[in-house]
Amino acid sequence: MKIHEYQAKDIISRYGISSPVSYLATTPEQAEKGAEKIGGKVAVKAQVHVGGRGKAGGIKFANAPLEAFTAAKQILGMEIKGIKVSKLMIVEAVNIQKEYYIGLTVDRNTQKIVFMVSREGGIDIEEVALTAPEKIQKVYIDPVLGIKSFQLRRLASALFDEKELRKKVIHILSNMYNLFVSEDCSLAEINPLVLSSNNNIIALDSKINFDDNALERHKYTAEMIDLKEEDADEVEAKEHGLSFIKLDGDIGCIVNGAGLAMATMDIIKLFGGNPANFLDVGGSSNPGKIVKAFELILRNRKIKSILINIFGGITRCDDIAKGLMQAYKSIDINVPVVIRLTGNNEKAALNILKENNFTVFSRLEDAVKVVLKKKVKQVNVL
């Protein structure tokens, strides 16, 4: 789960990391007021989850409250990578000596937490990672042991040469590690971490993502989710226990299991078709999920046909068949539906479907071929 910069800022300050004074604004008037309270130069920053907002014009500087008003007016309502800006952060502009990067994430290979720091912070950190990886110092942390003092010292000396600054940054590094593990983050970074002209180390911008699997034990965090930033259909799918992702094609897919769902899309493509979506109904499916799956898929006007591919394991085939019958009763399904169904409780499912004149394939290849050749006569629609 992703959150906004202003929310991340709240969290890091709870962990004792200082950042510039700021105010949230949803109107140009509020932006003006915020700038007035701060006094002096401010930055007006769009609050969106997507990256690259600076390059897209989502960050502007203002020397006076009225300028902040104008900047806010320009940014509010602007679209950045398809997301409409509705919130701004008005933040005190800092006189910067130098920009640094610090970030934590989980390293899948070593199965450890990795802490990365660099003297080359700022918007081009990804470029640095690619072209000059030696400029990023990494420390791998065993989560059972936690971060050790020598590791903090190593990171600090990779960032600063001066003793005083190393001392200061060790506090920040240690607090960031605590934040990462206490809040079940999947990513926590400060970029840039800046050295101000009066030698303070300040978090100018931070980004925190959370492990979705752990949200249940962080109610406070779970409330920060901004549904406007997510695809509405994908959110609705999630609420119903479905995993759904829209694609560009015209063949709708309903599959059980993520791996099989991906493979089904791949086979459709291999045979010359184009899948319209990834949809995993998940394990232990109840008939209602199938109805919801049809609803979501049929909202897409491009859909020409639907392929159902079920290999019953923990999902029972008869539940799927019942769901299909319910779907035909409750919604208008006006495209051909091809069914491939095999595995646990297959017989019970076939009885239900045959009674209702559906043709069911037990081999995936046959079903995909039928869906692509659009041999609609083989598929009886109720």
Next chain:
Amino acid sequence: MSILIDESTKLTVQGITGRDGFFHTMAMQEYGTNITAGITPGKGGRKVHGVPVFDSVKDAISEVEINTSIIYVPALFAADAIYESIDAGVKLIVCITEGIPVLDMLKICSYIKGSDIRLLGGNCPGLISPGKCKVGIMPAVIHKKGNIGIISRSGTLTYEVAQSITEAGLGQSTVIGIGGDSISGTGYIDLLEMFEKDEQTDAIAIIGEIGGTQEEQAAEYIKEKVSKPVFGFIAGKTAPRGKRMGHAGAIIDGGKGTAADKIKVWNNNGIKVLDRPDIFGQEIKKYLFYSQNV
């Protein structure tokens, strides 16, 4: 032979009174798996499908023999269930539970590293040695005893591959799902090593998907250490970037972990990569036929 489980497996089901634990205890018993105990805290003294239920693994192990555990408890309690089995001395732990927090899994993996404890999963379908023992949720009927070992990150996709092998008139030595999360107890390499040593296994099918670099590491290992023929499939050629495809681990992050990259690495390291999961049987059969007749 076969690997990890066989007739000598003595299984305990953690979460035996829950919906899935209850259902699959019956299914595993029907297959012939020897289930000696079930665990649900607070429900000791009952019986489920004839299996005695205990309050803890430790209680159970003092009364019956257990060498393997399967876990069906909810995600936020799964890590605790794993530690409980480790504490009681169980050496093979299979975690079916999906959605375990990543930091919980990191700690468990660190805790068991270098020990003789083997954890499979979480978020995995378990494993089956056809004709001998089933510790998992897979439909039994699609499997047949034979000489092909299967390792996969996915559940239902594995069923597809197993079925195609059975339909081609071949069978499986052991079929293992390692799970779809980004951090899991066992990866490809340990299992490849076991299959390489296993006398019953003549060929290996390995199924990967987008995300991470496990497939790339497996390729290196196969090139250097595996003499048996390896057939592969990678799911997710059509997956978009930056979107998590159901499995927590199946995401193309920052352009890394694409299907195309993985397929290339596998091809370059001697793995016979197939472009569909439902043709493993016929392709392996052809290969084994020719190699035996040359």
